[in-house]
Amino acid sequence: MAIMGVESVIFGVDDVDKCSRFWRDFGLVDLGSDERTGTFEVSSGSQVVVMRDDDPRLPPRSIEGNGIRLTVWGVDTAANLESLVRGLETVVEVIRDDQGAAFFKAPDGQHVGLRVWQKRAVVSVADPVNTPGSIKRLNQTRQWRRRAIPKTINHVVFFSPDYVGSYEFYRDHLGFRYSDHSKGVGIFARADGTYEHHSIFWVNSDLPFAPDGHGFMHIAFGLDDIDEVMIGANIMEKRGWRNTSVNSSGGISRHRLSSAIYYYVDNPNGGEAEYHADTDYLDDNWVPRAWSFKFAALMWAARIPPMFAGDDIPWEVDFDADERSFEAFRKGRSNPHQAELDQMTNDDEHAI
Template sequence: MSIIGIETVLYGVDDVAECTRYFIDFGLPLHDRSDTHAHFRLDEGSNVVIRALGDPAIPANCVVGPGVQEVIWGVDRQESLDRLVADLGRDRDVRMDPDGTARCLTDDGFAIGLRLYRKNPVVSAPSPINSPGNINRINQHRKWIARARPKTIQHVVFQTPDVERSWAFYRDRLGFRLSDIQKGFGVFARADGAHDHHNIYFLNANLPFKGPGVWGMDGNYRFDHVNYGVDDIDEVMVGANYMQRQGWPQSTWGLGRHRIASSLFLYLPCPTGGQAEYGADSDHLDDSWVPRVWNPMFGFFSFITNMAPFMLDAAPWEYEYAPGYTPERKPHAAAGAQPAAEAARGDAKAAS
């Protein structure tokens, strides 16, 4: 085991005060703040830091526009950190901070860090679910909550012009595992010491959706969103309603559930750039999982509140094992198998 999840996301933004207010309303626990930064700390011990674009604490990197400018990955032990740093130091500059954090750039120029991470146990207690013939809650209301309070950072997503290059670095140099492939759209991957369905998603920035920003691709490396984990569907929607009452823009798509990862989602426009996602009830994986290749629309959602025009046609029921994997859960060198990200790139016409 080595990397166990996201320890810190560092945002570079246009307006620190506005973004701080947003995340307070969103439910992130504020740790400290000043005129130049805000620092939130979640129950698991992960951190969200907001600084202004141009702040010297933000490393130079390949991200175009505002959003997450650096991800620090949490490492389980010193031996793991030393091994990763020694390997990365073979072909790139690795800077060691006084606190023991190692910082460098990925092959496509994104800023990452590696830091020892003592993850806190997280306790949640969603209400029992009743369904016909399966009664788990008798003489008891579901919990009543007034605000969402995310406990974890589940994943981060970037639009990348070269999915294969981006994914290969995390696979070959950081030990990430392939989770699933959304054909034509991108690659889902998880850290080797984590059990989230994915900790990072590399989204094809060359998809035929016009303009910069979320679901508007222009071929540049851009921040897309961070997923913040809450208990259940109630907390997702209570959080969304509270944000609306505070005057923040509503979600375009509303509540939905992905087939890939099985997770509930609700994406909210965010003044940091990109979106902030409430997420719940995702699949958890171990190394016996067999990655799939999914029809992009079939994998994207099983239901969604507000379907966009391109979602109206029912997607074919289509997925298969990823190239190089078998149902016996062992990777193999299949004759003529595509690289994972090549399958993810697919054909732009098919992706549309």
């Protein structure tokens, strides 16, 4: 075990005040903010840092506009951090700071950090779920929640010009585990010290709505249940934060791949912010799968995008422990799903 998940993300933004207000409304704890920077925290101790995009402390720009400029992964011990650094130094330049943290630029353009981090335990009280044939909550109501309280940063998502190569770098040099492959769209992987279905997702930047090359797509925060997701969504809408992104699926939805309930909000910090609940949890006994992207994307949605609404969605899932499915999608080769992918446009009726 080494990487425990996202320790912090640093956003470079054009309006610190507006972007800080977004995180307060979203449910993060404000640890202090001013006109140039803001720091916010979730229950696990992971932090979101907002900085002016011209702040000299930020790494060089690798994306256009607002977005994550640096992702810092938390490592459980100093010894494990040093082991990771020794391997990384064989392939990339690594810079150290006075506290021993390590920073480098991944081949796909991401600026990445490693820091020793003690992740805090998260306390959640789940409501038992009743079904007609199985009563688990007798003479007891569900919790009456007042707002969403994000507990974890579950994952970050980036566009990559070579999403297979991006995954392989993290596999070979950071110990990430392959979770699932949405064929033609992207690869999901988890850090070796986590159980969430994925800690990072690389999306194919050849998709019609994607930027050229490296880019930031969204960041997801773990909540307890569907009630918390929808209460958070209601609050964000009431406070003027919109849900119009290409990932929105018309509102609250559930992925088939990962099983997660999700709701995206347009994020002034860049990309989208996601409320995320009831995801699959995995360990090293998990066998990865390769999915048709149409089948993987949605189990249900508040408003099903037209490309997922037909009767021709293929129930196409293969076990893929040997990563054989990657061969058809390596950079420079013809994508066998390109005709379907070309149906996507950058409006809110087409989601992945």
